[in-house]
Amino acid sequence: MGEFELIDRFFRRARPAPRAVPLGIGDDCALLAPAPGMQLAVSTDMLLEGRHFLSTVDPSRLGHKALAVNLSDLAACGARPVAFTLSLALPSVDESWLEGFARGLFALADEHGCELIGGDTTRGPLAISVTVFGEVPAGQALLRSGARAGDDLYISGTLGDARLALEVFRGALTAPAPVFELARARMEQPTPRVALGQALRGVATSAIDVSDGLLGDLGHVLRGSNVGATVWAGSALPLLGVREKAGDPGDLPDEARQLEFVLAGGDDYELLFTAPQARREAVASAAAASATPVTRIGRIEAQPGLRVLDGQGREIRSSFASFEHFA
Amino acid sequence: MGEFELIDRFFRRARPAPRAVPLGIGDDCALLAPAPGMQLAVSTDMLLEGRHFLSTVDPSRLGHKALAVNLSDLAACGARPVAFTLSLALPSVDESWLEGFARGLFALADEHGCELIGGDTTRGPLAISVTVFGEVPAGQALLRSGARAGDDLYISGTLGDARLALEVFRGALTAPAPVFELARARMEQPTPRVALGQALRGVATSAIDVSDGLLGDLGHVLRGSNVGATVWAGSALPLLGVREKAGDPGDLPDEARQLEFVLAGGDDYELLFTAPQARREAVASAAAASATPVTRIGRIEAQPGLRVLDGQGREIRSSFASFEHFA
Numbered sequence: 001m002g003e004f005e006l007i008d009r010f011f012r013r014a015r016p017a018p019r020a021v022p023l024g025i026g027d028d029c030a031l032l033a034p035a036p037g038m039q040l041a042v043s044t045d046m047l048l049e050g051r052h053f054l055s056t057v058d059p060s061r062l063g064h065k066a067l068a069v070n071l072s073d074l075a076a077c078g079a080r081p082v083a084f085t086l087s088l089a090l091p092s093v094d095e096s097w098l099e100g101f102a103r104g105l106f107a108l109a110d111e112h113g114c115e116l117i118g119g120d121t122t123r124g125p126l127a128i129s130v131t132v133f134g135e136v137p138a139g140q141a142l143l144r145s146g147a148r149a150g151d152d153l154y155i156s157g158t159l160g161d162a163r164l165a166l167e168v169f170r171g172a173l174t175a176p177a178p179v180f181e182l183a184r185a186r187m188e189q190p191t192p193r194v195a196l197g198q199a200l201r202g203v204a205t206s207a208i209d210v211s212d213g214l215l216g217d218l219g220h221v222l223r224g225s226n227v228g229a230t231v232w233a234g235s236a237l238p239l240l241g242v243r244e245k246a247g248d249p250g251d252l253p254d255e256a257r258q259l260e261f262v263l264a265g266g267d268d269y270e271l272l273f274t275a276p277q278a279r280r281e282a283v284a285s286a287a288a289a290s291a292t293p294v295t296r297i298g299r300i301e302a303q304p305g306l307r308v309l310d311g312q313g314r315e316i317r318s319s320f321a322s323f324e325h326f327a
Numbered sequence: 328m329g330e331f332e333l334i335d336r337f338f339r340r341a342r343p344a345p346r347a348v349p350l351g352i353g354d355d356c357a358l359l360a361p362a363p364g365m366q367l368a369v370s371t372d373m374l375l376e377g378r379h380f381l382s383t384v385d386p387s388r389l390g391h392k393a394l395a396v397n398l399s400d401l402a403a404c405g406a407r408p409v410a411f412t413l414s415l416a417l418p419s420v421d422e423s424w425l426e427g428f429a430r431g432l433f434a435l436a437d438e439h440g441c442e443l444i445g446g447d448t449t450r451g452p453l454a455i456s457v458t459v460f461g462e463v464p465a466g467q468a469l470l471r472s473g474a475r476a477g478d479d480l481y482i483s484g485t486l487g488d489a490r491l492a493l494e495v496f497r498g499a500l501t502a503p504a505p506v507f508e509l510a511r512a513r514m515e516q517p518t519p520r521v522a523l524g525q526a527l528r529g530v531a532t533s534a535i536d537v538s539d540g541l542l543g544d545l546g547h548v549l550r551g552s553n554v555g556a557t558v559w560a561g562s563a564l565p566l567l568g569v570r571e572k573a574g575d576p577g578d579l580p581d582e583a584r585q586l587e588f589v590l591a592g593g594d595d596y597e598l599l600f601t602a603p604q605a606r607r608e609a610v611a612s613a614a615a616a617s618a619t620p621v622t623r624i625g626r627i628e629a630q631p632g633l634r635v636l637d638g639q640g641r642e643i644r645s646s647f648a649s650f651e652h653f654a
Contacts, residue, residue: 022366027471027551028403028536029368029461039349040367041356042444044458046414048451076355087373087456117369120456124375129414129447129456131371134356144354209355224354 234311
């Protein structure tokens with residue numbers, strides 16, 4: 001099967017193009033037309049076998065994830081997904097693999113009204129590069145640079161589950177099947193917080209998606225905004241989502257390890273954001289409107305650096321840098 | 328060197344962002360703001376070692392080519408380059424390689440006022456994925472679908488040189504040093520016809536960039552426009568650019584092989600376009616204004632199919648399909 005037949009068969013779909021896509025797949029370029037007053041948010045991520053996913057992953061889950069990690073970046077900017085491009089290097093033309101990959105990819109794309117507008121396929125070691133486009137009203141994108149001293153610090157969902165699954169895959173941990181399956185789904189099929197991101201426009205002062213671990217990504221916000229923060233790592237912090245599936249404490253790693261996964265696990269794709277204390281009701285409304293759990297986990301402060309407190313208010317680590325070895 | 332340090336050191340530059348880029352590299356997304364009345368042309372290409380370039384290629388030439396092949400797609404739409412993203416998988420952090428790659432990349436980017444606005448770096452088999460963005464007035468993009476019976480058919484520059492270099496690299500041909508060096512430069516550092524593409528807006532009825540060979544890419548235009556064509560493969564067709572460097576006929580492959588390289592060589596990145604016969608002066612003006620040689624090589628016809636005539640007007644091949652084995 002040649003490149004053009006492959007594209008026709010698996011990636012071209014007969015459907016009316018959305019308003020913002022005057023020209024889709026099939027020419028030298030696609031054309032995008034943001035509505036008047038809108039800017040176009042752009043993000044790109046490349047996934048490689050062995051580095052970002054295991055060779056054994058279900059192809060439909062991989063199709064989902066390749067787009068999800070990019071939609072998560074749009075969510076962090078408060079943008080509405082519009083379109084994406086896909087470049088795919090494949091070691092061979094495996095029709096069953098391609099069918100599954102396209103199914104997972106388009107299921108998520110359709111959920112968000114995000115149109116495939118172009119791409120490239122070639123033979124090579126499995127690599128997936130997606131570039132995604134979203135609309136955001138001019139001046140309203142959520143940036144890393146807007147956090148202000150006194151702001152509350154929030155996280156969506158739960159953290160650390162994907163890392164737990166990774167450690168089980170690596171053979172470093174064991175977990176009962178229900179715990180592992182939930183963690184694995186979090187790792188392989190993350191949910192981009194697209195609705196929450198848009199609901200937070202005009203409410204949040206800054207946002208970032210957590211892909212490299214909570215503390216590492218919070219560090220980007222603190223540097224971007226020239227502020228510091230305290231994170232309450234005790235009861236205020238949402239712990240592993242898989243705790244609800246655990247029968248007894250022995251089903252999970254010890255509490256210190258769980259905390260490490262939560263603070264620096266990676267591959268979470270939750271939104272970390274800040275908002276003024278005066279906007280707590282607006283944050284609650286955004287969470288409710290987007291049906292996304294949100295937890296207040298700390299405070300932005302003028303004092304530089306990142307302080308992490310345990311349930312008794314004792315500092316767990318004295319500086320952000322101490323956590324980099326988790327990465 | 329970590330990912331963030333690598334980006335800071337080789338790919339982040341302190342410079343004022345252009346008007347159309349309200350937010351560049353460094354956040355979850357970049358922001359693009361096309362001017363009122365403008366659409367955004369988008370194209371993406373992935374280059375893999377061993378498939379699209381040799382492992383021995385000079386990294387600065389590779390940086391040039393990774394962007395050039397994408398700018399060539401913008402040129403074929405008549406778009407003005409604005410910005411690009413770069414995803415890079417690297418087997419190791421080789422500072423001298425990265426310095427060279429970035430130098431070649433930014434030299435071409437700066438020539439076209441095209442801003443790096445984001446990307447991704449990761450460890451893996453060498454792969455380069457670029458997505459490029461350009462502005463084009465709404466409704467004025469050059470498409471593959473606009474060719475009409477009676478239109479003239481044109482090609483910019485010369486063809487087949489890159490293929491000659493490839494055959495020398497493969498050991499299938501030999502060539503004297505001046506011939507080989509020119510051919511190699513055409514293969515490794517193609518010139519995207521960006522100024523010509525923009526000058527052809529409102530003049531050309533269709534355009535495509537020749538990356539897979541003249542006849543193959545012409546086939547896309549014919550199918551897109553539902554027309555046929557005759558190509559004059561005799562004296563009208565610009566032959567290898569390297570002919571001017573050849574001392575005697577023995578320095579080049581035989582005429583039949585040269586013609587094959589010209590008609591179906593690949594990696595040319597010239598513009599193939601159509602325009603009404605009444606616009607010949609406008610085409611000449613566009614060529615002059617963009618300092619780009621342009622040659623009339625055939626005619627669009629209502630009769631479907633692709634006819635190729637030699638210098639004596641004899642048909643060389645009876646159908647487009649006959650040429651696919653060149654690919």
